Amino acid sequence: MACAQTGSGKTAAFCFPIISGILKNQGVASGRWNRVAYPTALILSPTRELASQIHDEAKKFAYETGIKIAVVYGGAPIVQQCRKLQKGVDILVAAPGRLIDMVERGKISLKMVKYLALDEADRMLDMGFEPQIRKIVQQMGMPPPGSRQTLLFSATFPDEIQRLASDFLSNYIFLTVGRVGSSTDLIAQKVELVQDLDKRTHLIELLHTERANGISGKALTLVFVKTKKGADSLEHWLSKNGLPAIAIHGDKIQIERERALRSFKSGVTPILVATDVASRGLDIPHVAHVINFDLPQDIDGYVHRIGRTGRAGKSGMATAFFSEKNMALAKALAELMKESNQEVPSWLTEYAASPYYGGGSSQSKRHGGYGGSSFGGYDFRAENQYNSYTYTEPESFAVDSSSTYGGYATPANYNYATDHYDAANVEYDPYASGKNGDGFGHESVVGTGLE
Numbered sequence: 091m092a093c094a095q096t097g098s099g100k101t102a103a104f105c106f107p108i109i110s111g112i113l114k115n116q117g118v119a120s121g122r123w124n125r126v127a128y129p130t131a132l133i134l135s136p137t138r139e140l141a142s143q144i145h146d147e148a149k150k151f152a153y154e155t156g157i158k159i160a161v162v163y164g165g166a167p168i169v170q171q172c173r174k175l176q177k178g179v180d181i182l183v184a185a186p187g188r189l190i191d192m193v194e195r196g197k198i199s200l201k202m203v204k205y206l207a208l209d210e211a212d213r214m215l216d217m218g219f220e221p222q223i224r225k226i227v228q229q230m231g232m233p234p235p236g237s238r239q240t241l242l243f244s245a246t247f248p249d250e251i252q253r254l255a256s257d258f259l260s261n262y263i264f265l266t267v268g269r270v271g272s273s274t275d276l277i278a279q280k281v282e283l284v285q286d287l288d289k290r291t292h293l294i295e296l297l298h299t300e301r302a303n304g305i306s307g308k309a310l311t312l313v314f315v316k317t318k319k320g321a322d323s324l325e326h327w328l329s330k331n332g333l334p335a336i337a338i339h340g341d342k343i344q345i346e347r348e349r350a351l352r353s354f355k356s357g358v359t360p361i362l363v364a365t366d367v368a369s370r371g372l373d374i375p376h377v378a379h380v381i382n383f384d385l386p387q388d389i390d391g392y393v394h395r396i397g398r399t400g401r402a403g404k405s406g407m408a409t410a411f412f413s414e415k416n417m418a419l420a421k422a423l424a425e426l427m428k429e430s431n432q433e434v435p436s437w438l439t440e441y442a443a444s445p446y447y448g449g450g451s452s453q454s455k456r457h458g459g460y461g462g463s464s465f466g467g468y469d470f471r472a473e474n475q476y477n478s479y480t481y482t483e484p485e486s487f488a489v490d491s492s493s494t495y496g497g498y499a500t501p502a503n504y505n506y507a508t509d510h511y512d513a514a515n516v517e518y519d520p521y522a523s524g525k526n527g528d529g530f531g532h533e534s535v536v537g538t539g540l541e
């Protein structure tokens with residue numbers, strides 16, 4: 091289970107070990123025609139666009155290795171996808187619906203899967219996708235957790251989802267780079283108090299000012315709204331006001347969705363109005379500004395949305411229109427902004443402090459989820475240990491022998507700065523001799539930055 095901030099390169103982090111594992115252990119599939127495809131690795135994604143992006147990335151990573159990569163998702167011709175599969179596939183990238191369909195039709199067998207990766211894993215295991223994932227992983231012939239490696243990746247991981255995820259894992263390692271659910275401070279975040287009725291005018295002013303200041307150029311702006319209807323309507327409104335915009339949402343047919351994305355990426359339509367269908371995983375160069383015209387319900391949604399900018403070390407900007415409908419988000423938003431070294435407006439601090447909106451509670455409450463917040467921030471198995479986890483040199487993570495982790499002494503010479511990634515090797519035991527030392531038979535590894 092691995093968490094790192096948006097835009098930090100998680101796709102490569104799960105693709106490379108898979109590619110390496112296949113080359114080392116399984117060997118690549120033959121190019122012979124097969125009626126049924128037997129992928130060695132399965133990568134699942136919540137949206138078609140993300141599946142397509144992962145497929146493209148994985149192809150680059152596997153260049154000249156002979157590894158065969160295919161993608162299946164709904165809304166695209168199934169015949170073409172089948173034809174590709176029949177030529178052999180090592181890594182299959184899929185959106186759940188189409189995958190289930192193809193397994194049921196006998197076109198794909200999951201019997202040989204040795205690597206299962208769930209990108210945006212918390213989304214894949216939330217209420218919407220969980221039944222489908224359960225079906226794929228537990229009822230379609232896939233080898234059990236001990237006989238395959240399972241990789242769950244996301245920038246956010248609420249503890250209730252972590253709990254659920256353990257059903258698909260055995261004795262797993264929890265690895266975080268930075269704090270789970272935090273956003274990168276490469277993104278300059280701004281929150282503005284705007285009444286619902288004024289949002290459109292405010293948006294137009296904001297976009298015109300940007301243009302007047304010459305910010306546009308090649309820069310792209312992504313505007314998030316709550317509903318599909320709202321997306322279409324805002325697209326028309328912006329276009330009518332001389333601001334070229336295009337909408338993407340789940341009610342559009344796949345060709346239209348892809349056309350919208352292409353037009354946005356190429357800069358032909360520099361404003362994309364989107365629902366949450368575009369909130370996760372999409373890596374679009376030149377997105378300079380993310381505007382939350384409507385804020386999402388929970389803070390994790392906000393983290394993913396603003397994460398469409400400020401990627402791969404580049405800086406970005408995020409503006410949120412906050413109205414009274416968003417009060418439940420006040421505390422989590424203020425905390426997140428503070429944590430990412432952003433200036434928090436005083437009115438937001440006041441809302442955040444109001445007990446009426448869940449304010450005034452202790453830090454530890456962040457883990458439990460309240461009023462729209464679902465900060466993870468830790469390995470849910472280690473709640474007690476984290477409470478008593480102390481260290482003396484947070485900069486370098488060099489821990490002296492007085493430090494404790496769940497009441498167990500950390501080895502005197504253990505240096506987190508150099509040793510913590512070694513914990514990914516299951517045989518390596520950083521905390522104590524014998525078992526993991528915390529008595530839980532698992533390991534949690536926390537890194538401090540993108541390194």
Ligand SMILES: Nc1ncnc2c1ncn2[C@@H]1O[C@H](COP(=O)(O)OP(=O)(O)OP(=O)(O)O)[C@@H](O)[C@H]1O
Nearest residue numbers: 095096097098099100101102245371373397401402
């Ligand atoms: N080592 C690297 N050096 C430079 N760029 C990199 C490196 N690793 C990844 N990238 C680039 O960083 C960008 C973001 O990567 P990626 O899409 O994998 O992020 P992510 O962590 O999955 O984000 P999200 O949480 O939004 O899905 C991509 O354009 C990718 O090519």
